[in-house]
Amino acid sequence: MRVLVTGAAGYVGYAVGRRLVAAGHEVGGLVRRPGRDLPPGVxxxxxxxxDPAGLGAVLDEPYDAVCHLAALTRVRESFAEPLRFFTANVQGTVNLLEALPRTVTRVVYGSTAAVYGAPDRQPIPEEQAPAPTSPYGASKLAAEQAVLFHARTGAAGAVVLRTFNVAGSVGGRPDPDETRLIPKALAVAAGRAAELQINGDGGAVREYLHVDDLAAAHVRALEGCPPPGEGRVYNAGGGAGASVREVIKAVEDVTGRPVPTVRRPPQPEPPLLVCDARAIRRDxxxxxxxSAxxxxxxxxxxxxxxxGG
Structure with missing residues (x-):
């Protein structure tokens, strides 16, 4: 298939493009500026x-499918700039769907478990009613709905993949976002930061997924996309979690270096967030x-x- 990957130079987009090329697909990587680092073969x-007008011009090619991964992703930042997040994540998605050539009959959208908010039910199934608690989560949910309603028109089949915490590396590219736990802990181990601040006692449990596993899920979703007129939503994960304390110990064990921590006051956050991923395994x-x-x-x-870290 001829596949367009948006956000192809990003952390997840790079891994997805790499996997698609390895699976034998012809891949175009949408980037805002020339000269961005893309996987070999993309x-x-x-x-x-x-830029809707310019976008329509560059997408005037007979693509078969799109993996849409371009987005703003920082939860805390979204509270300070909610309109920026809605513009990028929702309007950007609408512009893409409008610009896609009619040959595109498969759409895979990379979403987030942030759409669930703080549910009491654990592990979280796809049937859980979304209730995002951040502008980021709300913007991703709105983009999901745009994709799924677009599919209902018969224009394409769609798969939405909701992920939790993506980590790891492919192609020697670390996660650049050091607001996230594992990259920040590794920055401390590397000596680029003096300490890791944690909320409360570090007992909050979260699920972690290797970026290469997430990329493989996108390939499966693309190749197993439903027919035009239908859409599917899947959690992408393994269902196992680790506490902040366990992550810090694992970083110290792997690196052989200490990760000094400073405790901040506890925050109003769920003690446990893991997913029920039976549907994606089944389908x-x-x-x-x-993802160990x-x-x-x-x-x-x-x-x-x-x-150089």
Missing amino acids: RPVVGDLL LGWRPAR LPEIIADAWAAVRST
Whole structure:
């Protein structure tokens, strides 16, 4: 298939493009600026999701499918700039769907478990009613709905993949967002930061997914996409969690270096967030292969070291 990947130079987009090329697909990577680092075999397509006129011109090619991964993702930042997040994540998605050539009959959208908010039910199934508690989560939910309603018109089949905490590395590229726990803990281990601040006692449990496993899920979703007129929503994960304390210990064990911590007051956050991923295993035959915490951290640490950390 001829596949367009938006956000192809980003952390997840790079991994997805790499996997699609390995699976034999012809891949174009949408980037806003020329010269961005893309996986070998991914052809750059320069365009901006917030420039509808220019976008239509660069997408005038017979693509078969799109993996839409371009987005703003920082939860805390979204509270300060909610309109910026809605513009990028919702309007950008609408602009993309309007600009896609009619040959595109498969749409895979990379979403987030932030759409669930703070549910009492654990592990979280796809049937859980979304109730996002951040502008980021709300913007991703609105973009999901745009994709799924677009599919209902018969224009395409669609798959939405909701993920929790993505980590690890492929191609020597670490997660650049050091507001997230594992990248920040590795920055401390590498000596680029003095300490890791944690909320409360570090007992909050979260699920972690290797970025390469998430990329493999996108390939499965693309190849197993439902026919035009239908849409599916899947949690992408393994259903196992680790506490903040456990992550810190694993970082220290893998790196052989201390990670000094400073406790901040507890925050109003769910004590446990893990997913029920039975549906994606049943329908697409996907399950994580590289998402054991030590492997995630070892791969991320190797990438940090290779970039001079």
